[in-house]
Amino acid sequence: MTGAGVRLVRVQWAPLMALAVLTLVSALLAVALPARMAAGYDRSAAAAAGPGADVRVEGRAADFAATTSVPSQDALVSHGLTWQQMMPSSLRGVTGQPEASATSDxxxxxxxxxxxxxxxxxxxxxxxxxxxxxxxxxxxxxxxxxxxxxxxxxxxxxxxxxxxxxxxxxxxxxxxxxxxxxxxxxxxxxxxxxxxxxxxxxxxxxxxxxxxxxxxxxxxxxxxxxxxxxxxxxxxxxxxxxRYFTFSWRYPVLPGAISAAGAREVAGDMDAFRSAVQGRTGIFPNAVVTALDDRLDAFAGQLRAAESVLGLVLGGLVAVAAGVLLLAAGLLGERLRPVLWTMRARGASLRQLALPAGGLTALAAVPSAALGYAAGRLLDAGPPQTSSNYAVAVPVAAVLAVSAVMVLRERDAGVGSSSGRRDDLVSARPSRRRFVLDALLVALAVIGVVLLRQRGETAGTDPLIAAVPVLLGAALAVLVLRAYPYLLRAAGPFLRRRRGAVAFIGIARASRQTVVGALPLVVLLLAATVAGFTATVDTALQAGQERASWAEVGADARLEAGPMDDTALARIRGLPGVTGAVRARVITEVTTESNTAPMTVVGVDLGAYRDLAPGVPGIPGSASGALASPLAARTMGPGDATLSRAGMDPIRITAPAVIEHFPGQLPGSAYVVVPYKDVAGATGFPSQVFVSGHDLDAKKLSAAAPGRAVELRQDVLRTMTDVPIVSVVRDTFRDGSLIGGAFGLLAVLLVLVVGARTRGRTVAHLRALGLSRRQSRGLALVEIAPVLLCAVGAGWVLGLLLPEITGPVVDLRPYTGGHAVTAHVPSLPALLGLLGALLLAAAAAVAVDRAFDARPGTVLRTGDQ
Known part of the structure; x- marks a missing residue:
């Protein structure tokens, strides 16, 4: 590097160092975050298979069929090896050696x-x-x-x-x-x-x-x-x-052998293995017995939901990181503009300008990106992802493209710069080209939303569709930038009439920001969108799981009991921690006079039940008669119906209201909920007891009544929340909010620090005119307030609306037992976090103002006015 190049680096060390550090951090996160998510998916796949997961080939035979097909131990072992050879390669790769046995009835x-x-x-x-x-x-x-x-x-x-x-x-x-x-x-x-x-x-x-x-x-x-x-x-x-024996060849699933990528293949190949086993001749009939494919199918649904939702989050984070890097590169370009203009005015060609412009940018970005990528790989957060390469290369390429724009901007030899024309946000007149680009961006965002909703839950795996939040954020940023100057202009006359000058001067300085100075608005808007989206979906997930636990159990606890009387109910109500109990009588195999299809009658006092468990969703609050599931309503048909069976008095049903779900009844089954008084005389039938309370003991509840099973709502909720992939989703939500917020604050801090010396000189002039230190701090807050409030406010609102806009992509039912999640509102901690971020940004403005505070005597020179 020549002496002139070294001097240029020394002069521009601040923006160069900022660009290098931001590139390193962005590359590190681009490698570590997807790898960590992939490792979490793999752990979730292994956990979904379960520690006791196995694949068994079972057959039942006796007498001649048994002794002919399996006459000896060698034959028993040989059949196990034959079944193993018939397995598809994906299934054979995740299972161990066969364990052969024969067990009598x-x-x-x-x-x-x-x-x-x-x-x-x-x-x-x-x-x-x-x-x-x-x-x-x-x-x-x-x-x-x-x-x-x-x-x-x-x-x-x-x-x-x-x-x-x-x-x-x-x-x-x-x-x-x-x-x-x-x-x-x-x-x-x-x-x-x-x-x-x-x-x-x-x-x-x-x-x-x-x-x-x-x-x-x-x-x-x-x-x-x-x-x-x-x-x-x-x-x-x-x-x-x-004398029958059940022959079993068990193939245990190897611990950790099933990965997220292999789970789909294993589940799909299970059907092929079943067909091969059933079609084998020369042995008694056998079948594959396993819950592995069902577990992996359930995991596949959870994985699709995670990839869809987290794909939106990662796309937003990449855009935020790229925006911060472009901001750093743009600020470097602004600092280099006088140098390039001077070189151009002295006769330098555009190729000669490319060396200092592109060389400095490449010097800061390329080594830092390589170092960040290597550091991310050394962290070994998980298996490397191909998407990380693009997430590192694309922002770096965009940063290098900024240097080309810097050079092309000087093709008129500085004529445009010397014209005295202002290019700030308020005075700049958008060109037709910019108008076309803005309209194209808005159109792309709308088209992306339409395609996103059409493709549904699998859309998040498509990079183009996963970029929809970024397109929406960019489109909204374009609209905000269009409206931003008008807001500042409208505020000027109003503030001019106020007694204090701080607010007016602050808004005037904010309106003098160039287009590059307005880039923090876009970055902050995208960061706020990511934070709002993750906070909203995370809160919806927690609320949905809580709601699902109420729907599954029906109260804090539910007992599946045999026939019970008032004495047993009193014993339950007298247990420690129990605050209430409502009994429901369950009568199965009930039919109508016109249809022999069996139904279940549930007799319960709905008024008392609603008072006991108001958190149970889907229970009508005004129905006074019977409630019927959709299948039961179709079975009974229109008009009145009489339900009857041996051991109970007939029940006359008139126009029952339809209910989609009732706790304790299987989804899609035929059941009718009637007042308890209608079945009070039917004895000898099993009961369900809904219990409310705190610190409930399942053993004591089971001992208090002739029950066979006790289900606690907290256990059901814990089962939903402890699923490993739920932890991956929630951890990524948390990391996404923190990373997006950190990048947003870095963008603010970068603009403040890089422009601190120029601002300090301006403030020194104002100090000479009577501006106090306190007013100087207030001026710093007023200058940054318009960008903060417009960007963060618009981005936060977009983040809150994004789950509704994306529609079926944000499908959290795999994590809530199939229950829909509809409430999309941020939690109180998320709102406090937003307020804290705004306060941090304001504190950063004051801190930079204090750090670069200069006395007027050290800044002003003789002749300055």
């Missing part, structure tokens, strides 16, 4: 016990390898003679809890009907490693578990356990006609 143990007992026989190859015998001998039946009892092993925990020991004989009955099976316990075992994930789906092999026997009305809990048998015992039992 459950059998009831004969005898008198405090609770019924159930026994399963399990031929589990992997279990034999993961246990050690602690008493007796292994259960080998290869030398078993005809008529001898079958040899089995049970876990020591099972034997200790149920009172068994080595040598005990057990008689079990079950299928085939009228036959019994006698087994002898030859050994007790313990797991080599009880924490081995292998035991998670096989808890019944290690300890007695509770299972329900009987029908819904007469259900009983039983102690169930699985006794291990060997290959010879399996062959003997399987040859018994009607």
């Amino acid at each position: 459950r059998m009831g143990i004969e005898g008198r016990f405090s609770r019924p007992r159930l026994l399963y026989l399990g031929w589990d190859v992997g279990a034999w390898e993961r246990v050690r015998v602690v008493a007796g001998t292994p259960a080998h039946s290869f030398d078993l003679r005809p008529g001898e009892d079958l040899r089995v092993m049970v876990s020591k925990t099972y034997a200790d809890r149920l009172g068994y020991k080595v040598g005990d004989r057990i008689t079990a009955g079950g299928a085939p009907a009228g036959t019994t099976l006698r087994v002898q316990i030859t050994g007790l075992y313990q797991p080599v490693n009880a924490a081995d994930p292998y035991w998670t789906p096989r808890a019944r092999i290690l300890r007695p578990t509770r299972e329900t026997v009987g029908d819904r009305m007469d259900a009983l809990e039983a102690d169930a356990g699985t006794a291990l048998i060997d290959e010879a015992a399996y062959a003997r039992v399987a040859r018994t006609p009607g």
